Amino acid sequence: MARKIDPDQREQHKAAIAEAVWRLVARSGLEAVSLREVAGEAGVSVGRVQHYFGTKDALLLYGLRLAQQRMEGRIRRRIAGLVAPGAEDVLRATLAELLGDDPDTRQAVRVWTAFLGRALDDRAIAEALFADDVELRAFTTEVVGSPLDAHGLWALANGLAAEVACGQTTAADARAVVDHHLDRLLGSPDR
Secondary structure, eight states, X not given: OOOOOOXXXXXXXXXXXXXXXXXXXXXXXXXXXXXXXXHHHHTSOHHHHHHHHSSHHHHHHHHHHHHHHHHHHHHHHHHHTSSSOOHHHHHHHHHHHHTSOOHHHHHHHXXXXXXXXXXXTOHHHHHHHHTTHHHHHHHHHHHHSOHHHHHHHHHHHHHHHHHHHTTSSOHHHHXXXXXXXXXXXXXXXXO
């Protein structure tokens, strides 16, 4: 008789496997990810990885989406910590998380960066990578008043996030660059 696993426990198992994917990607790149390597990194059998995901593509897509969900959760918590936040505060908090010192955010950005090459040939990966870009740019356009400035700001932030994640610049320097551009667009914040 098959053993039943409750949905929460199932998600915990899947998340632990996805975290193994992230570690492999951060350490050795996307090409290092195989079901066998992931199983070894996660300390589970290849059969368990296959049971939850079936294919490498399903595993990669799940890992990417989970990294994004967790980052969104950190952004929500950051915003929740603000007192009566306005739209500019929300934008700055979102950008600060993307360019922050949180190791999980850095790992999420590394994973995102590693998936860029695969997105060229895999529509599902491309859609997952850029799913919220339209919404973020629309919100940013409302704040800064120009679609071109909004798009440019996110292009700058994504590039700087990759530099931070790869150790090419510090989070503080990256935030200073983005704050400089935001201050030029909006005027200095009332702090």
